[in-house]
Amino acid sequence: MNHPTNPGAALAEFAAGLRVEDLPPTVVARTEELFLDWAASALAAKGLHPVPQFEAFAAAMGPADGKAEILVSRARTSAYFAAWVNAASSHLVEQDDLHNSSVLHPATVVFPAALAAAQDVGASGAELIAAAVAGYEAGIRIGEFLGRSHYRIFHTTATVGTLAAAVAVGRVLRLSPAQMVHALGSAGTQAAGLWEFLRDAADSKQLHTAHAAASGLAAAYLARDGVTGAQRILDGAKGLAAGMSSDADPARLTDRLGSRWALLETSFKFHASCRHTHPAADALLAVLQRERLSHSDIASVVTRVHQGAIDVLGAVTVPTTVHQAKFSMGTVLGLIAVHGKAGLEEFRDHALTDPAVAAFRDKVRMTLDADVDAAYPQRWLGRVEVTTRTGTSFHGAIDEPKGDPGNTLTRAELEDKTRRLARFSGAASDAEIAALIARVWNLHTAASVAALL
Amino acid sequence: MNHPTNPGAALAEFAAGLRVEDLPPTVVARTEELFLDWAASALAAKGLHPVPQFEAFAAAMGPADGKAEILVSRARTSAYFAAWVNAASSHLVEQDDLHNSSVLHPATVVFPAALAAAQDVGASGAELIAAAVAGYEAGIRIGEFLGRSHYRIFHTTATVGTLAAAVAVGRVLRLSPAQMVHALGSAGTQAAGLWEFLRDAADSKQLHTAHAAASGLAAAYLARDGVTGAQRILDGAKGLAAGMSSDADPARLTDRLGSRWALLETSFKFHASCRHTHPAADALLAVLQRERLSHSDIASVVTRVHQGAIDVLGAVTVPTTVHQAKFSMGTVLGLIAVHGKAGLEEFRDHALTDPAVAAFRDKVRMTLDADVDAAYPQRWLGRVEVTTRTGTSFHGAIDEPKGDPGNTLTRAELEDKTRRLARFSGAASDAEIAALIARVWNLHTAASVAALL
Structure with a gap:
């Protein structure tokens, strides 16, 4: 490390210097998989509130044409507004990826910004991959740095997402290490996003990612053009951690740069719900299948969870929108128990209207588990106690929810998920x-990423 | 108040319902004065780094034409990017207004957003005035609500500015009270801006106001189109105060709505420097004139200040840029002592290069004064102890710095300041x-604000 006293500068230098030739093949391949999974999440949101409102604002405030692509509409606009709309749309259906220990959704902020910039400057697929890896590696470490105290109030994907997007775009623009520090500074001082909206089922989650991707992109372009930022926006006396964290750990910023590939630790989402519900969903499913139980056999379910799950999901009692239902532990478990899965169709068709799901929801409660909490956020453990109407109790335990790196989705499963998501919204034909799949599996050799669809 | 348990909603309802007919004539007239003063600040920054970079980004990412006016270039673009550039430019030369007790610079975030939206939808001058008053009244109260703890880390004009801009634009768009709450929610969850940049003389102060005006404008347009926000973004359990303040006082949000006109408490800036330097600058000037002292007579100056001045100015020792020199107490007092004033020309020509100014700067130190600190932020008291080379000490005291409401600038003085600022940059002829002056003094009767210049 060349900046022993400024870990943010060391991180910036690493990101600015990342070359696709230096990446292990597994990292290149996984980046393609994450990219496909991200594009599918964006396409799945076509036509769903509030995506059309974001498209309308971009059409009113941005140019009528440009080099960057809005995935849901296939309209072209400037890089700024393409990043803005694609980020909003890719964070709506709760199918985008998640990195456990940072509690960051990297794809929905990194790829919209990196793709828009790559299309803007005519970068190759390999350059897009290097940029995305830079964004993931930086964003994940910044999320880990800000810690659990940050996530209690702030939506890490919104705040850290701004920095991750700036780093990815900075890499597309081939910023120098010094310019990358400025980009981090300008991004960090625009970093925002509060959890307050969730209780009200408000539309801020999509605004958060749109804001992060676009503001991060702006930070990188401004840095390229000579606009300066704070040198220590992360750990300075009036920086991000000083304002928004009480347990920040600067050592995380430079954790094994170049040898640990944090991108590989990212989880794909199988269920179409908040990731905090997935461990319990998988554990319940295992009990139901193992014991051959029906939802009507069950009197109560206790899910033993980490504190972060209570913080996020605890605000939701009776969900009022499909999106809010994705943050209702009872609803997710109800869909699993009654319909066998909690995918986009199940949420759309049953989450708010099926009496059996509502009845099951009311049988579920969350309780803090010390062991689960101690493992978090590195590991997201699923623990459920299922009690039947006849008074028998069953224990369910899952250590790696479906989609976690140790229990990941194969390329065939990802292709199937992509088809399902595109069919769901009708955004693209089979x-x-x-x-698209063929193009993404060859992204590392693509001379251009000008047209994704 | 119709929302006894949600002061943010009460504030939103007040702002949404503000009509120019209900405003006292003094409020209408003062709004025109603040508007002229703001336009002058924007014009003065033409050609100065980093304003051209902001113009270039807007040109690259925004439309090539539109209804909204960029003041420094007279180019037309969308409301979003006009707000973005005009906000950046109007916060550069440190001549824009300040509200004492909120420590908010209202003009530089409210007027860019309100003017751009008014030009976009074809609003009248009276509507623009009502919108600006709504933005000032809401922004000032939100700044007071977040308190001194917020300002220690966060640049209030950046964070609160986002909400003030959203309210002003929301009033232009005639949002309903419920929509105005959504606009506040979407603005508050984008609110950002850290003081970390100041130590490095980085360009973030202009990015802060650009971000605030544009993000606030977006929040209001999105609310008009049905995008929802948190109902209690200000005082909710995971809202702004929960994340960014430790001394928030919700009672301030609704403080005498409709009877106290906080806009009238706003100060014009006389010196072209950070407002925290003004009380001491005026007190020093009074001593020099009263005792007929020259800068060469003086051995030392102790300025007795409030903690906020030390927090902001303490990071600056030897300034490296003209903008950073505006945050150097010693430099400001040096310009006053050596050149008799601290205007734009003095900063440009002498702040970094005049050895006499540098020598005087090194004779100045700040010390916390309990009485001055207790009066702050409602009153910004100036107290200096001047010791001559012969060992005599003089005390200087100013209770209302030049430009404060009790010591305000007349319309003739504002006209003179406007001419000086425009001449400084050459942005407009006499x-x-x-x-422009004639147009602004008739703003309340103008059918349109489509072309300011």
């Missing part, structure tokens, strides 16, 4: 998705 | 400024 033939178009087949072409 | 004839154009005369026409």
